[in-house]
Amino acid sequence: MIIFAVLSGFGLAFLAPAICRWAKERSGWWLAILPFALTLYFFSLLPGLAEGEVQSLALAWSKELGLTFSFRADGLSLAFALLVGGVGALVAVYAGGYFGTKAPVERFYFWLFFFMASMLGVVLADNVILLFVFWELTSLSSFMLIGFEHDRNEARTAAIQALLVTASGGLVMLAGFVLLAQIGGSWELSSLVLRGENVRANPLYLAVLFLILIGAFTKSAQFPFHFWLPNAMQAPTPVSTYLHAATMVKAGVYLLARLYPVLGGTPIWLWAVGGVGAATMVLGGALALSQTDMKRLLAYSTISALGSLVMAIGIGSETALKAMVLFLLAHGLYKGTLFLVTGSVDHESGTRDVRHLGGLRRAMPYTATGSTLAALSMAGVPLFLGFVAKEYLYEAAYKVGALWITLVFLGALLNVLIAFRVGVAPFWLPAPAESGLPKRPHEAPWSMVVGPLVLGALSLILGVFPQVLGSVLVAPALSAAAGERLEVKLAAWHGVNEIFLLSLLTLGLGIGLFAIRNDVQRIAARLALPWGLDTLYQRTLDGLFALASLQTRVLQHGYLRYYLITIIVAVVGITAGGLFRWGGGSLPHLSLDLRFYELGIAIIIVLAGGVAVLSRSRLGAVAALGVAGYGVASIYLLFGAPDLAMTQFLIESLTVVLFVLAFYHLPNFAQLTPKRERMRDVVIALITGGLMTTFVFVAGGIQIHPSISQFFVENSLPLAHGRNIVNVILVDFRGLDTLGEITVLGIAGIGVFALLKLRMDQHPAKGGRPAQAGTKGGKE
Amino acid sequence: MTSLILRTMVRLLLPLLLMFSVFLLLRGHNEPGGGFVGGLMAATGFALVSIAFGSTTARQVLRIDPLFLIGVGLLLALSSGLVTLWLNQPFLTGIWYKLSLGTFGKLELGTPLLFDIGVYLTVWGVTLTIIFALEEVG
Amino acid sequence: MEVVLPFVIGSLYAMAIYMLLRRSLVKLLIGLGLLSHASNLLIFTAAGLTRSKAPVIALTADQLQPPHADPLPQALILTAIVISFGVTAFALALAYRAYRSADTDDLDQMKSTDA
Known part of the structure; x- marks a missing residue:
């Protein structure tokens, strides 16, 4: 039942736009029904609490990681939940009158109820990770609501500030949660509160305390993180009422109260x-x-x-x-x-x-x-x-x-x-x-x-x-x-x-x-000290932007091949270093068993590769690439991999078709690089190739971990009812990977479709901006 | 490309390739083959049609939009994993049913087959989407 | 064959890298193709070559009889082959699009288009 309390809030958020369109100016009243009902529901749980009945619920999420979808509604949670529900209902009604039908109320109500549900999640969650997720969702909805009038610069700035402060505080808090779960031995708040003594005696106690405090203090606008809250008043008043007075800013208070039995009571806590x-x-x-x-x-x-x-x-x-x-x-x-x-x-x-x-x-x-x-x-x-x-x-x-x-x-x-x-x-x-x-x-x-x-x-x-x-x-x-x-x-x-x-x-x-308020105000205004970290925040942000644009200018100069050279040289250097440390002493016993047609295939692959590199004609290069691919496929066939061979043969043919089709629309090869640079590239290429050759020789003799292949081989038939082990790995043992792969493939296909089919007529061939063309074309 | 020989060959080859692709898909669990190869084989058939007769004809023969194939394929693969959630098993656990066919032996059907069909359709759809798009550009 | 394949792989890598460093976008794509051949062969060879049977359990048997090829790298490579096809196709489409927008396939000239 508790989980429905949270989920129904999200449900309402998604329905809110439709309800607004249907109920017009009365939408506030209709939308308030659910928060009001939730408040009544929370009330109905109270009498049971006095007798020690606590509603709780846990659904498995990821058992291996200790994650559960667990909710718990004890007295503290309910006190907050009542505030969230009750004030939520009143604010929903109020906002109906406040906005009328002029402002984009659909968007407002969506985020308002999205926030409400997240906030209920924060106070009802029992798992700390779950709590964290809801915690950051409240930061997110707060960001959207502070920046509700996004055409005003102040609103945007304030929204970003609130998000940066509260969300980064939340991240710090996450680190604290993870540590807490490690030393407390549980991810559930309800078990953690029973193990307070162990936690407080642990040498990591201080670290946990400070990490979590930063989360709570940023959220609840405590000194020195208080500066975001006054700026957040850029939000429409119903938002300020709900998020920045009654509920969200109390999340930090809630967390501290919740963790008091775990972390509290020490002198440092006081x-x-x-x-x-x-x-x-x-x-x-x-x-x-x-x-x-x-x-x-x-x-x-x-x-x-x-x-x-x-x-x-x-x-x-x-x-x-x-x-x-x-x-x-x-x-x-x-x-x-x-x-x-x-x-x-x-x-x-x-x-x-x-x-x-x-x-x-x-x-x-x-x-x-x-x-x-x-x-x-x-x-x-x-x-x-x-x-x-x-x-x-x-x-x-x-x-x-x-x-x-x-x-x-x-x-x-x-x-x-x-x-x-x-x-x-x-x-x-x-x-x-x-x-x-x-x-x-x-x-x-x-x-x-x-x-x-x-x-x-x-x-x-x-x-x-x-x-x-x-x-x-x-x-x-x-x-x-x-x-x-x-x-x-x-x-x-x-x-x-x-x-x-x-x-x-x-x-x-x-x-x-x-x-004497007017005199007090005048004197205070004259004394106004630059307290608070607003200025520091601004400076840090400016510095960060300056640093970002500096490193972008230095690192992202726009020459693709220098990026590649950097990557290649780094990889070669690190690999070579590793090989060197290995000593290279123990080359494996190489079997000199070599058949002449195998040698023939090897020679064909290398020759075809050479043609692909040196050919002046595009079609020649692509045909050579295809030949090299067929050669590789033949090797698969000879060494016990018929699945690979079949796939490679087909793919190779299709790739050649793709290239040929694309060449209708692409320019001919041109010699663009001066000779000196070409020589440099040859050197880099040869060094890399030599290294890879050495690497393969050495790698053949090293087995760092026992192979997991044996597991697949032994269990393919009994567990997965399949005799082709390669296929069983793909569709069963590692099915999730394959699902990911075909998803990527699907995205690539749709991407190609989008890239090729979008209309480009609006843009002159030169200086057009593909990104813009993309958004325009997408609507057609 | 209006070579008569090519066109005649393609007419003959397309049904063969399609049958062979389904054959590869179905036997993939026990013999070399599977959704990837099958999907590529099916796509190759239509790629040939597209080269010989143009993509308009190929689309007409196919009847289904390849983009639709991608969606159906992904959905099938995904749903083969979701079935297990009903049985309270981890996502994508294989579930098998054995059908006894009397004298013909027995037939084993399972969600991995469904998954492989999803792979088949996705690969087929993606390949054709790409080839048709490349051909129709310009 | 263990003696020869490392050299094949090394040459493929060298040729791929050389092509990747060209300024012409199309050459770069051909380099990408060579690179995927090289990498697939690398995985295949590093796992150990065996001229024996495919990892398929015979219909009459309950277990795979050794010697047999290692199924795991094969599964890895199979996905890699298909994915690299997707990458090549996407890159080709991107190249086409970039060429249409920038009117050049010289990567050095393209760099000024996003300024």
Whole structure:
């Protein structure tokens, strides 16, 4: 059943274009049915989890390599899967209104659901390789979605940047996975989590940890890889909501939580994961200070939130993990809402600049409601889910040390400011007098209001009654992350203690900062430090391109024969070196058994070859080539290879036919090379020929490995029911190779067809570009 | 190339070559022969027709587009491997059925034969595609 | 024959390489043909020559009676022969196409066409 959850997503992706064409402007509603159903399905699995029932499934993929198609839905997976499905449904509806029917919605929905399915794959996969595959598929779909408006340069650049950062991080992570599987003895996460102690005791532990961390940090935009996320805001807002706030960027968090029982709990884990998380949390908030674009503000606050999630996993105590799960949900809800709201505001008023926005409450009452609920949750106002999560985060940091709680406090403070600037100010504060909005704002269509309202309301409801989450969702997720079964009782209210006072202080100071936000922004903009590796990334990329064009100029000069000479000389040198080291001492016993007709054939082959080389006439050369081929075929016939002989005879005849047919259309031979160069080529050719002769002599006496022929000879009849062993090898023992071969042959045939049949009339004979002719002709 | 001798020869040779190619294909598993040689032999027959009468005539005699042969051949070879997936065996495992023909002995039929027929058709199709294309160019 | 074939192979290689280094595209293709003969013979010879029977189990027997030729290199060469036919055909078509586009079969002049 789980596998269908993933596969149905891919299925929907491929059906989406057809559905869009059929449902027109209502397609968002129709398309949301599946994600919604999936969400319900994931919900239905939750009660079983509390009793320890975990849905799992494994299909053989490649047993020899330890690969299985295995999925597993435990609490942690389901927590993420619920986010992916639920937000996915709301975003699908929202996008229907956002795009209308103007934009190429088919393409959008295809990649959106392709992403959804891949993301479900990431969180449900049990095999690490499978996880990796889905992981990179999410990077790929993210690339396509960020670059959705591909006619804009910024969108393309941002898409490439996101792809390079996340996909190369993923590759590094793959190396980590392979090492992990080697030292842990399993490719399955569910077995690996039971062997954490062995892994942590292994000398390769550090290598595994850092390789995997790079994957997780790039994906989840942790310092110093955070720079791609704000740039990714070039994507249409529904994409930013879904991928770059609610789900994809959380993949790294998911992975860290998933691997906590395997890799976590060591001092280095605390500092590497917790430290980076804390740094990102503060940095994200600080970088947001100078921003004025709602989307970029939210992007930086997302970085900050991801930082706190990573930090919580780094701390790794029970409270910290509880905080992580709660904050994950809280953030998904409020950040999703705020992104959608941003999209609506942009859509309806024509700007996203917080300095120009204000007083939208009257024009957009429903959007304002959703937005306010979310902002209050984000700011950590009591009775909201964000508040509950933050309480736990404070408590977790409180137990570790003063430094940590200071950092959490700073991060939270900055997020209060962002929450009010994005979620409250545009609606409740009066519009700045001097600015007129590009459009006269009015409420967004119904489809764009549902999402913010539902998510915003959930932020409040779950905040008031967090206990419904406790045993059903948080406990199983927490147990999975901690690696042991834990009970969870949540409460909205913990009484008045230090932590509560700290929360109030955060809120108060944050509102204070909000009051002087314009000064803060101006000062921050002046201080704007070139933090982040955006510049370094750009320089590296430029350097890489420069290097590539340099080596292309040097190596790929365009003279085919110098390429060939390079290759030949290298091969000859290496082979000769090998032969020399072998000593050449033990030449095999050569049988001098030579019959006169065999000698005759040998002489004919060499003579025919000579004619083929020296002939001034093309037909003569080709005929000589054919004669040489017949000679070779005769040798096959004499030495026990009738299959080869038959094939060679036929092929040789057909090859001559081909050449003759082609010669109608090709020019005559011409002497093009000057004499000196020809002499050089003769020398190279003679040396190579001499080497090959020696090589054959030596090779005849060497058997490095025992031959596998015996296996084929012995098993041909009993296993494969065939008496012609050559044929049995081709169609049975090595059938896959033959399948590959005839596929190549088929492609060659189609290639010839394409090359010869394409119309070239549009192009003058000189200076035409074959590639272009190819694409044009292909359509006819 | 309108040599009368060639044309007459080709008329006689084509059916012989085709029969021989099928013969080579079918006996290939137990005697020298097989899909590759068979396919080449069949293609040679039509190549001769094409040389003697032109590719238009050759196409008419063949009736099937050689490109179609390539597709069918590859599909057959592939499906002979996929059959095994039903039986939960690795891709391309040979599966055999023995038919008893009473006094004529027994006949063994298996997926490798299907595979070889796929090879035969692909090689046949590719060779003819190439030869026809070369002849029709210009 | 073991004494003679290495020289045949060596000569075929030498001639093939010489033709591959020509500037004329058609000559290069002929070199390609010679090269595939040379390589197939190399595999065939290196596996050991035997003047004995083909690796086919007689209808009356259950097993292959030695001496017999080695089936494995034969299977390799069989595919190589067919593939090299495909390569030759493709190269010819490419040569034709290149000649039509660049109006020359001189490889040195073709190099400027993709600039």
